[in-house]
Amino acid sequence: xxxxxxxxxxxxxxxxxxxxxxxxxxxxxxxxxxxxxxxxxxxxxxxxxxxxxxxxxxxxxxxxxxxxxxxxxxxxxxxxxxxxxxxxxxxxxxxxxxxxxxxxxxxxxxxxxxxxxxxxxxxxxxxxxxxxxxxxxxxxxxxxxxxxxxxxxxxxxxxxxxxxxxxxxxxxxxxxxxxxxxxxxxxxxxxxxxxxxxxxxxxxxxxxxxxxxxxxxxxxxxxxxxxxxxxxxxxxxxxxxxxxxxxxxxxxxxxxxxxxxxxxxxxxxxxxxxxxxxxxxxxxxxxxxxxxxxxxxxxxxxxxxxxxxxxxxxxxxxxxxxxxxxxxxxxxxxxxxxxxxx
Amino acid sequence: xxxxxxxxxxxxxxxxxxxxxxxxxxxxxxxxxxxxxxxxxxxxxxxxxxxxxxxxxxxxxxxxxxxxxxxxxxxxxxxxxxxxxxxxxxxxxxxxxxxxxxxxxxxxxxxxxxxxxxxxxxxxxxxxxxxxxxxxxxxxxxxxxxxxxxxxxxxxxxxxxxxxxxxxxxxxxxxxxxxxxxxxxxxxxxxxxxxxxxxxxxxxxxxxxxxxxxxxxxxxxxxxxxxxxxxxxxxxxxxxxxxxxxxxxxxxxxxxxxxxxxxxxxxxxxxxxxxxxxxxxxxxxxxxxxxxxxxxxxxxxxxxxxxxxxxxxxxxxxxxxxxxxxxxxxxxxxxxxxxxxx
Numbered sequence: 001x002x003x004x005x006x007x008x009x010x011x012x013x014x015x016x017x018x019x020x021x022x023x024x025x026x027x028x029x030x031x032x033x034x035x036x037x038x039x040x041x042x043x044x045x046x047x048x049x050x051x052x053x054x055x056x057x058x059x060x061x062x063x064x065x066x067x068x069x070x071x072x073x074x075x076x077x078x079x080x081x082x083x084x085x086x087x088x089x090x091x092x093x094x095x096x097x098x099x100x101x102x103x104x105x106x107x108x109x110x111x112x113x114x115x116x117x118x119x120x121x122x123x124x125x126x127x128x129x130x131x132x133x134x135x136x137x138x139x140x141x142x143x144x145x146x147x148x149x150x151x152x153x154x155x156x157x158x159x160x161x162x163x164x165x166x167x168x169x170x171x172x173x174x175x176x177x178x179x180x181x182x183x184x185x186x187x188x189x190x191x192x193x194x195x196x197x198x199x200x201x202x203x204x205x206x207x208x209x210x211x212x213x214x215x216x217x218x219x220x221x222x223x224x225x226x227x228x229x230x231x232x233x234x235x236x237x238x239x240x241x242x243x244x245x246x247x248x249x250x251x252x253x254x255x256x257x258x259x260x261x262x263x264x265x266x267x268x269x270x271x272x273x274x275x276x277x278x279x280x281x282x283x284x285x286x287x288x289x290x291x292x293x294x295x296x297x298x299x300x301x302x303x304x305x306x307x308x309x310x311x312x313x314x315x316x317x318x319x320x321x322x323x324x325x326x327x328x329x330x331x332x333x334x335x336x337x338x339x340x341x342x
Numbered sequence: 343x344x345x346x347x348x349x350x351x352x353x354x355x356x357x358x359x360x361x362x363x364x365x366x367x368x369x370x371x372x373x374x375x376x377x378x379x380x381x382x383x384x385x386x387x388x389x390x391x392x393x394x395x396x397x398x399x400x401x402x403x404x405x406x407x408x409x410x411x412x413x414x415x416x417x418x419x420x421x422x423x424x425x426x427x428x429x430x431x432x433x434x435x436x437x438x439x440x441x442x443x444x445x446x447x448x449x450x451x452x453x454x455x456x457x458x459x460x461x462x463x464x465x466x467x468x469x470x471x472x473x474x475x476x477x478x479x480x481x482x483x484x485x486x487x488x489x490x491x492x493x494x495x496x497x498x499x500x501x502x503x504x505x506x507x508x509x510x511x512x513x514x515x516x517x518x519x520x521x522x523x524x525x526x527x528x529x530x531x532x533x534x535x536x537x538x539x540x541x542x543x544x545x546x547x548x549x550x551x552x553x554x555x556x557x558x559x560x561x562x563x564x565x566x567x568x569x570x571x572x573x574x575x576x577x578x579x580x581x582x583x584x585x586x587x588x589x590x591x592x593x594x595x596x597x598x599x600x601x602x603x604x605x606x607x608x609x610x611x612x613x614x615x616x617x618x619x620x621x622x623x624x625x626x627x628x629x630x631x632x633x634x635x636x637x638x639x640x641x642x643x644x645x646x647x648x649x650x651x652x653x654x655x656x657x658x659x660x661x662x663x664x665x666x667x668x669x670x671x672x673x674x675x676x677x678x679x680x681x682x683x684x
Contacts, residue, residue, distance in 0.1 A: 002613045002647070003646065003648075004608050004611045004646070005608075005646070006641070006646075006647060007591060007593055008563055163357060221349075249349060250350050251349055252349055264346075267349045268346075269344070269346045271346050299348070304344070304345065304348075305346050306346065
């Protein structure tokens with residue numbers, strides 16, 4: 001075979017459906033009992049930020065960690081690839097073994113990765129996830145290098161060639177904020193839609209002014225949040241009030257409600273769909289990430305808002321049925337026919 | 343199902359691999375013997391332009407016309423769709439039954455069509471194709487409305503959202519020239535690659551200065567021609583000399599040689615592949631169009647230049663094995679595994 005390259009940048013390599021920007025975290029999962037969460041001094045069902053020493057301490061408490069290239073936006077990218085879309089991921093890792101391994105693990109599932117190594121001695125970010133028999137996840141994230149995303153990484157990521165830029169809300173923490181600003185500028189200049197996930201109720205409370213500016217100032221085209229996050233952002237007490245605050249021309253706000261379904265707030269209408277029922281929830285890690293993956297895959301492949309909610313629900317249901325934040329099957333082959341699957 | 347639309351232009355609907363610009367012609371094919379070509383006063387094996395009266399006369403000579411939405415660039419678009427790509431087509435039709443039918447016939451095979459109706463009384467273009475038992479095609483094209491493509495049609499076609507703009511050389515005839523200029527401007531502004539087919543040796547001789555300006559001035563990124571067309575354009579006597587004239591940074595020139603194979607002239611190298619052998623040639627109509635389809639599909643889906651030639655050869659071989667200028671099978675399912683097919 002000739003290996004002559006194209007004399008121009010090949011469009012086949014450069015077009016993306018969704019460029020996901022987020023913390024590059026090595027997920028390390030352990031299946032434990034309820035008491036172990038207390039033993040590890042973690043809060044039940046929430047994510048806390050820890051330093052590298054605490055991460056090392058938690059690491060030593062258990063055996064048999066399951067490792068996968070994770071982080072919220074990276075999970076979304078892996079989900080889009082599994083559905084048959086063309087995702088990219090941009091983030092930062094440390095100069096260590098985990099950092100060298102990270103991009104390859106994402107690329108192996110079809111994510112075009114722009115993962116740069118930081119100049120400092122910060123280690124690659126790690127997220128220890130303790131999963132209880134009830135499927136509750138208690139997480140300790142040691143961000144390390146993950147937040148130190150350079151503008152040059154963002155500029156090399158191909159945002160201008162993507163249909164959608166997807167930013168995880170976790171990135172609004174201080175060190176990544178300039179990279180988020182640069183990414184948003186690039187997206188605006190090139191007509192790339194801007195999607196933001198609220199990520200966590202604590203993110204909303206920590207960065208409420210900045211998020212409100214991005215959402216209500218019209219920068220965000222697609223907003224993702226669960227009920228608690230959306231109520232926090234809109235300072236409302238119920239979803240109907242939150243929806244009327246969020247409805248605006250040019251914007252869609254997606255609210256996930258776990259087993260109670262999901263809704264898309266559009267300018268003139270709110271579309272509601274039921275959740276896909278799951279027999280046994282094994283691990284809710286990645287549910288929101290995969291919901292966003294399904295929704296964005298549908299958006300970028302010409303489906304309607306309602307079908308986007310349904311594919312989001314389908315992808316979320318698959319991922320909570322087993323341990324781990326990535327699809328266990330090729331979602332493109334499993335997508336129900338009525339949603340345009342095989 | 344809710345039919346709520348997206349509150350912004352859905353990227354899933356607007357992204358195209360290749361936007362094909364060309365004459366919208368209703369192909370009407372008849373399988374005839376050698377003498378019938380003389381009876382119709384057509385030249386064996388070539389295309390001639392005729393007026394509407396001559397077209398009506400030829401129409402009356404035979405029965406059993408096979409009708410399909412054709413034209414060179416439209417055939418290429420249909421081929422790209424058959425391979426699994428996302429093509430668009432832009433062109434002009436008359437205010438008549440054939441014109442109303444044309445876009446639907448293309449859309450039925452997966453081509454996003456922007457086919458506008460001209461303001462005049464010109465009829466929809468038609469191409470009568472007489473196919474002999476040896477597979478030779480003698481064509482009479484009555485362009486009618488096909489060349490009267492407005493700048494507004496070109497502007498609505500989505501060139502800025504396509505990876506490649508593909509222009510059939512036939513369009514360089516007078517009335518379509520402003521539309522071609524506008525399309526090229528839009529492509530340049532948005533970083534869309536520009537591909538041009540030479541279409542026919544007569545096109546090269548009629549428009550040699552304009553084509554030379556487009557090619558050697560660096561506007562054309564991907565040039566398609568057969569041996570005769572390329573020798574005519576470069577004013578050379580053999581392919582080696584033509585290749586050295588055509589080789590330039592940022593450009594690939596594709597030369598098809600029928601059963602003798604094809605080659606891609608790249609800046610530092612010429613890649614040569616054999617033709618896919620065909621047992622019985624039924625009708626060479628569409629061979630060049632489908633070669634371009636395969637090549638452009640490969641280019642826009644991340645394949646190498648060599649694989650692009652092979653997929654082009656494969657698509658051309660399929661279409662000459664039966665009557666008609668469109669694939670008779672879903673090429674995406676028939677593509678050999680070594681070319682990345684099923």
